[in-house]
Amino acid sequence: MAIQTNNLRRLLHTVEALSELGPALTAEREFSETSRLMLSAVMEAAGAREGALFLFSEKPAVLTSTTALGFALMPDPAFIPLLPKHVHALTAARGPIVLNSSTYSVFLSSNGNVAPELFKCLAPLKAGGRLAGVIGLGRRPGEALYEDSELDALELLCSYVALAVQNHALTQTIAQRVSENLRLMASLHGFYDNALEAFASAIDVKHVNIHGHSLRVGRYAAAIGDAMGMDPNEVASLRSAGYLHDIGKVAVDRRLFGKTSALDPDEFREMADHTTVGHQIVRSVTFPWPRIPETVRWHHERSDGSGYPDKLMQEEVPLSVRIIGVADSFDAMTTVRPYRAPLSIGSALSDLVRLAPEKFDPNVVQALLIQVRRDAVGSSRTPLLEGTSVNIAAADIDHLAATLQHKVSRGKIISI
Numbered sequence: 001m002a003i004q005t006n007n008l009r010r011l012l013h014t015v016e017a018l019s020e021l022g023p024a025l026t027a028e029r030e031f032s033e034t035s036r037l038m039l040s041a042v043m044e045a046a047g048a049r050e051g052a053l054f055l056f057s058e059k060p061a062v063l064t065s066t067t068a069l070g071f072a073l074m075p076d077p078a079f080i081p082l083l084p085k086h087v088h089a090l091t092a093a094r095g096p097i098v099l100n101s102s103t104y105s106v107f108l109s110s111n112g113n114v115a116p117e118l119f120k121c122l123a124p125l126k127a128g129g130r131l132a133g134v135i136g137l138g139r140r141p142g143e144a145l146y147e148d149s150e151l152d153a154l155e156l157l158c159s160y161v162a163l164a165v166q167n168h169a170l171t172q173t174i175a176q177r178v179s180e181n182l183r184l185m186a187s188l189h190g191f192y193d194n195a196l197e198a199f200a201s202a203i204d205v206k207h208v209n210i211h212g213h214s215l216r217v218g219r220y221a222a223a224i225g226d227a228m229g230m231d232p233n234e235v236a237s238l239r240s241a242g243y244l245h246d247i248g249k250v251a252v253d254r255r256l257f258g259k260t261s262a263l264d265p266d267e268f269r270e271m272a273d274h275t276t277v278g279h280q281i282v283r284s285v286t287f288p289w290p291r292i293p294e295t296v297r298w299h300h301e302r303s304d305g306s307g308y309p310d311k312l313m314q315e316e317v318p319l320s321v322r323i324i325g326v327a328d329s330f331d332a333m334t335t336v337r338p339y340r341a342p343l344s345i346g347s348a349l350s351d352l353v354r355l356a357p358e359k360f361d362p363n364v365v366q367a368l369l370i371q372v373r374r375d376a377v378g379s380s381r382t383p384l385l386e387g388t389s390v391n392i393a394a395a396d397i398d399h400l401a402a403t404l405q406h407k408v409s410r411g412k413i414i415s416i
């Protein structure tokens with residue numbers, strides 16, 4: 001009668017534990033909390049006062065504790081390396097195993113930071129026939145032995161726990177693969193950046209008058225994109241587009257870059273053709289960013305249709321191209337040309353504001369003003385205008401920004 005009463009009580013505990021486990025397994029919780037809830041339910045049903053839940057990882061084969069309850073001395077985490085024979089024995093076991101001095105070494109090694117003798121009973125957690133973890137139970141109240149009814153309850157609960165552990169392991173694997181892919185992508189982008197920087201330098205070496213031009217245009221375009229709130233991938237795309245925008249200049253006669261008088265019509269056509277020649281060069285290349293070929297072709301297009309080679313109008317000029325257009329013009333204005341001295345930063349910005357919105361996108365010019373203003377007030381970030389003195393006060397930039405705003409809101413050009 002007493003045995004029957006005990007069995008009934010145990011059955012009741014198991015059902016209670018199962019009803020508690022359901023919500024615990026499905027709730028959005030940290031796995032450490034879920035594993036603690038699972039372990040305490042299992043211990044309750046098995047009548048254990050000490051227990052630990054271990055996760056199994058295959059390479060190298062090791063059990064690592066995720067939670068332990070009731071043990072006076074248990075390292076956190078506890079780990080137990082396993083030999084192939086241990087993995088095989090745990091996988092082949094049909095249900096929980098009561099341990100004794102002659103069976104410890106069959107299932108566990110002594111090479112970890114916890115003594116196998118602490119465990120009196122092991123419940124392998126298996127999902128799809130593969131070992132996912134182990135629950136190790138220690139002593140019971142009064143040093144009582146684990147009986148068949150408790151082992152049955154344990155086996156039933158452990159099939160649920162195994163699924164939760166397996167699910168967690170899969171999530172971890174996916175998270176790890178995603179992070180590896182992101183790392184790989186980041187390193188590829190780094191590779192592209194370096195390769196394209198080298199390309200930009202190769203273009204700019206064509207003539208002393210364009211030294212550093214492509215690199216600066218890439219930097220300015222990225223800074224503008226940043227100030228416009230673009231995401232890092234778009235900013236990286238703008239930087240690369242800036243590096244490559246003048247790639248067609250490799251086909252232009254070097255003599256034209258040093259000419260101190262105006263280009264004659266044939267010379268102008270040859271120079272202008274760097275857009276279409278560049279487009280031919282890059283259009284068959286697969287870049288991580290799709291906008292590069294159109295930027296190379298259209299960076300001399302202007303909103304009023306006065307640009308080349310396709311005389312695009314207004315919104316026909318994509319935003320990324322408008323950004324490169326402003327960055328390109330700003331650098332051209334502020335560097336020396338064979339026929340003129342460089343404009344000051346203030347004069348160049350003033351010209352850009354004057355030519356917006358007819359030729360330049362006012363939002364893009366505004367973003368450039370924001371970045372130059374950061375230089376003017378000595379912001380702690382890397383200066384936009386490296387090696388150039390910012391000879392314009394923040395108040396003057398604010399005045400230009402207000403003028404730009406006024407022009408846009410009135411929808412017409414005013415002189416500044």
Ligand SMILES: [Fe+2]
Pocket residue numbers: 245246274299300
């Ligand atoms: Fe160009």
